[in-house]
Amino acid sequence: MALVDSTNYQDPLDLLRRFIPTPLRTRFRVGDSNVTVETNDFTLLPALPLNTAPADVHPADIEWKLVRDLDAPGLLEEPLLLSSGNLTVVGMGTACLLGLDHERRELLCFIGSDVDGRTFQEFLVPYFCRLTSQVPFVGAPELFPGSSSQSADA
Amino acid sequence: MGDTVTVTFAFNRKTLRLRTDFTIAGSHCLLSTNSYNLLRHATPWQASEKQDDAPSFEMEILENASLDSLTGKLPHFRGARHLVFAMLEPRSFLGFDLLRRRVIGVLSSAAVHDRSFWNAQLLPITIGLIGTTLGVAPLHCACLDRNGDGILLAGVSGAGKSTLSAALAQRGFALVSDDWTYLSFRQSVLSAHGLAAPIKLLPHSVRYFPELSKHAPKKTMNGEIAYEVDASKLFRSPVKTSSRPKWLLFLERSAIPGCRFAPCRGEFVTQFFESNAERLPDELSAAKSARSQIIASLAACQSWSLRTGDDPHQTAEAIERFLAEV
Numbered sequence: 489m490a491l492v493d494s495t496n497y498q499d500p501l502d503l504l505r506r507f508i509p510t511p512l513r514t515r516f517r518v519g520d521s522n523v524t525v526e527t528n529d530f531t532l533l534p535a536l537p538l539n540t541a542p543a544d545v546h547p548a549d550i551e552w553k554l555v556r557d558l559d560a561p562g563l564l565e566e567p568l569l570l571s572s573g574n575l576t577v578v579g580m581g582t583a584c585l586l587g588l589d590h591e592r593r594e595l596l597c598f599i600g601s602d603v604d605g606r607t608f609q610e611f612l613v614p615y616f617c618r619l620t621s622q623v624p625f626v627g628a629p630e631l632f633p634g635s636s637s638q639s640a641d642a
Numbered sequence: 643m644g645d646t647v648t649v650t651f652a653f654n655r656k657t658l659r660l661r662t663d664f665t666i667a668g669s670h671c672l673l674s675t676n677s678y679n680l681l682r683h684a685t686p687w688q689a690s691e692k693q694d695d696a697p698s699f700e701m702e703i704l705e706n707a708s709l710d711s712l713t714g715k716l717p718h719f720r721g722a723r724h725l726v727f728a729m730l731e732p733r734s735f736l737g738f739d740l741l742r743r744r745v746i747g748v749l750s751s752a753a754v755h756d757r758s759f760w761n762a763q764l765l766p767i768t769i770g771l772i773g774t775t776l777g778v779a780p781l782h783c784a785c786l787d788r789n790g791d792g793i794l795l796a797g798v799s800g801a802g803k804s805t806l807s808a809a810l811a812q813r814g815f816a817l818v819s820d821d822w823t824y825l826s827f828r829q830s831v832l833s834a835h836g837l838a839a840p841i842k843l844l845p846h847s848v849r850y851f852p853e854l855s856k857h858a859p860k861k862t863m864n865g866e867i868a869y870e871v872d873a874s875k876l877f878r879s880p881v882k883t884s885s886r887p888k889w890l891l892f893l894e895r896s897a898i899p900g901c902r903f904a905p906c907r908g909e910f911v912t913q914f915f916e917s918n919a920e921r922l923p924d925e926l927s928a929a930k931s932a933r934s935q936i937i938a939s940l941a942a943c944q945s946w947s948l949r950t951g952d953d954p955h956q957t958a959e960a961i962e963r964f965l966a967e968v
Contacts, residue, residue: 500917500919500921501918501919501920501921502920502921503719503920504719504720504721504726504920505720505721506721506722506723506921506923507921507923553722553723555722557720560718560720566647566648566649567647567648567649568649568651568709568735568748569648569649569650569651570651570653570735570737570746570747570748571650571651571652571653572652572653572654572702572744572746573653573744574742575725575737575739575742575744575746577725577727577735577737577746578648579727579729579735581729582715582718582729585720585727585729587722587725587727587737589724589725589739594723596722596723596725597722598720598722598727
């Protein structure tokens with residue numbers, strides 16, 4: 489359940505919702521990677537093995553910032569993945585907008601209000617994990633194993 | 643979503659075979675694309691002389707016919723740290739990397755074939771989002787020009803900036819912008835830029851501009867119903883893409899007939915534009931400082947509040963008389 493968002497988007501102006509607080513923070517293991525997740529919604533904490541080692545022993549390899557967007561209704565649509573150099577962006581309609589900065593090792597994502605916990609755990613978390621596995625490599629991600637993909641290079 | 647197909651667009655020299663550059667709000671952009679239509683749309687923005695300086699920012703835009711399905715949704719924007727996402731209609735998706743000053747996007751063929759999409763959506767959105775990282779501050783005000791001197795009209799939404807801009811344009815002022823003006827401060831020169839976008843007038847404006855009755859109001863990008871007209875054609879007024887701001891007027895509606903001008907202090911100007919500017923994240927602290935410098939230089943202009951209870955034409959006449967005296 490999303491924490492109540494008391495942010496006033498008009499003063500100061502924050503039309504892009506950059507400043508939705510994401511106070512929940514924990515660390516997980518994704519394969520060999522240490523992932524720090526910060527979010528504003530308990531249901532957006534991935535069902536992944538927790539990383540219980542002290543942060544200074546295993547610092548985060550990548551950070552996921554997952555924002556529950558209460559102003560974005562609708563279900564996930566067919567993903568459009570754009571990839572250029574260090575940047576990958578994915579749009580699944582307004583229900584999921586995602587950017588992955590390979591160099592800064594940040595995955596930043598807005599998840600709409602109608603995306604339920606099951607869809608998040610069974611579709612989005614594996615999707616994020618596959619994207620995360622691409623991070624050490626600069627350039628266009630290859631097609632993801634395990635998902636049916638269609639290249640639409642123009 | 644188990645068998646979902648991911649449509650993947652890779653941006654590289656193979657997929658983006660066409661290149662051109664152009665200038666917007668004084669900033670040099672390198673455009674890479676696969677679309678001849680986008681090259682054509684960029685042509686009016688190209689500098690008359692070859693540009694040897696490095697591009698200020700880059701756009702990589704793919705046209706893809708498979709996206710041609712209208713969803714009828716309003717544009718949707720979100721941002722986190724230095725990244726911004728935009729979903730536009732006709733179906734198009736863009737990502738902005740404000741730290742690296744790059745835009746990547748895929749546009750439907752319907753969007754690519756529509757010059758107004760380029761002029762009234764893609765360019766204003768791009769410079770509006772990435773401008774602050776280029777030393778260009780997008781400010782919510784109109785700009786007109788008389789003999790090289792710029793007059794900025796600011797005020798809260800609904801104050802009547804656009805109708806007053808139209809009335810001033812009819813009196814021979816050159817229209818630079820009626821809604822968003824892009825200010826830069828380079829080599830100690832403050833400049834105001836516009837994008838030659840159509841002027842947006844709410845339906846009631848037909849009361850003051852009967853020539854609008856030949857047009858039909860339509861749903862605009864933000865969902866409002868309004869006339870969107872080319873001021874140069876409708877009012878036969880000159881249009882400029884830039885000016886040097888000299889005067890600044892803060893417009894306020896009043897129930898009392900007449901126009902009253904009162905000087906404004908620089909602190910008020912600074913406070914007004916700072917408080918109306920988009921909040922920027924820590925990752926863009928340099929952009930925030932540059933924007934504050936632009937606003938500070940704007941505060942040095944001669945500024946007045948203008949309380950008017952008159953119609954736009956009478957107010958425009960009063961402004962013309964007032965400026966002739968200061």
